[in-house]
Amino acid sequence: MSSRLTVINFLTNLAFSKDYIANIIVEPLGSKDPISHKSLVRSEFRNITEEIPDYYEHHPKWWSFVHRQWTFEGMRKVITLARPIRSTDKYKPIGNLQINLDQGVIANQFRQAVLEKTGFVLLLDENNRIIAGPPDMETNLTLADYYPSIEEFEGLSGNMDYGEGGNKKTILYKKMSSVNWKLVGIIPSEEYRSQNQYFIKLTAVAVTVAILLAIILVLFLIQKITNPLSVLTKFLKNSSPEEPLPALPVKTIDEVGQLIISYNRLSSRIVKLTDEVKLNESLKKEADMHALQVQINPHFLYNTLSSIHWLALMNQDVKIAEMVGSLSDFLRFSLNNGQEYCTIQQEIMHVRHYVNIQTIRYPEKFSFEVHVEETLHQHTMLKLLLQPLVENSMLHGILSRDGMGTITIQGRHGSEGIHFVVEDDGIGMTPDRLKWLQDQLVENPLQYEKGQTPGGSYGLRNVHKRLLLHYGKDAGLRVDSTEGAGTRVMFTIPDLTDIQQTEISSKGDDDLEGTDR
Structure with a gap:
């Protein structure tokens, strides 16, 4: 019990x-x-x-x-x-x-399951008899009793259409393998299609949003990676060989940050090496100049030329005597113990000595004229500016033309300083050649080296460079030329004060007097 x-x-x-x-x-x-x-x-x-x-x-x-x-x-x-x-x-x-x-409890559960507006869910046994469903459908009746000629359920799940027109329905089914029953959903086809369209639209919106979010994320990651690289590339493209590479800020410690750190180290190393090269070149030039000055004994050279001068006079060879005398004065002024400045009168005399020598070499080939205001004679200027320009006019303008030519030096005082013009009536330059020369004078003149300039413009570039170094960026040469008519080279220098003129002129005279034969 x-x-x-x-x-x-x-x-x-x-x-x-x-x-x-x-x-x-x-x-x-x-x-x-x-x-x-x-x-x-x-x-x-x-x-x-x-x-x-x-x-x-x-x-x-x-x-x-x-x-x-x-x-x-x-x-x-x-x-x-x-x-x-x-x-x-x-x-x-x-x-x-x-x-x-x-069965009543189970049927209530299925009646709560609503498909769209008028759809419903059925539970069928293995013989398709109704176990649970809407109240208007009797149990133990088969689904075929309500939907004649319905097709057999094939497979574990699927769907089929039943009926036509406005009464057309979509039947969804799934077999339960454990009890061999079937879950069947019956819904009007129009509602089913609208439901599908809703889910399709919802899926499309979800996919679109996901794609947009993915694109935004990818763009963010790309921007985060490429922005520092773009900045680095921009700095490298805009950098000038004459200027040091600027340092970039390091904002991250990832691979891009490590690249920027390496770039900054390279930049610092380049600046250091550039400074070392400049220092070594400067020291080398000073050493070469010192060695040259040691090798050249001005007094020995002047005395030798003086002896040749007097021997020529004793032999009544006036032209040789005149040529040697002009060469002696030319060298005395050029060497001049490294003095950089002189008076305008001294500079003109130096040009005359050069012209005298060339007149003997090329008789009846050119004439030389000087038109400089007398009030400017004692003003100070950087020496060896006019002679290279006269030499350039002679070699590349006058000697290449037929007949006599004329070289003229003009000097006048203006509001911006002292203006000089060296003009010839030689063969001139073609427009292409003139443009090339003007570009050469503008682009990196301070980086110019002798071996880089073809066509005999080294004298012009050297004068241009010295003008920029001593008088500033506005004091460079200006060249104008017409093919077959001649060439004009112009420059302007500041008018130094009387104190500067007196000091430089006095020192220049003392140096010249100290080298008498």
């Missing part, structure tokens, strides 16, 4: 834990009465398993169709799950267990 109560208590706890369980019955084999959590089963109890031959031998479990079963609440529609109870020692059937599920 105690074991029977134990079973009843267990069944009671199990039944009350689930609202969809109508009752649980244990039916022993033989003549013993069934056991239920509702005490003894009344005589109206229906043994559902009697309808299936050889049940215990061939079915480990079985689901019934919807039928009526007595409970203490009265006759209820139930769905029975039955399975045999076997002994633990010999595994022989000793009874069966029946769990009756309340």
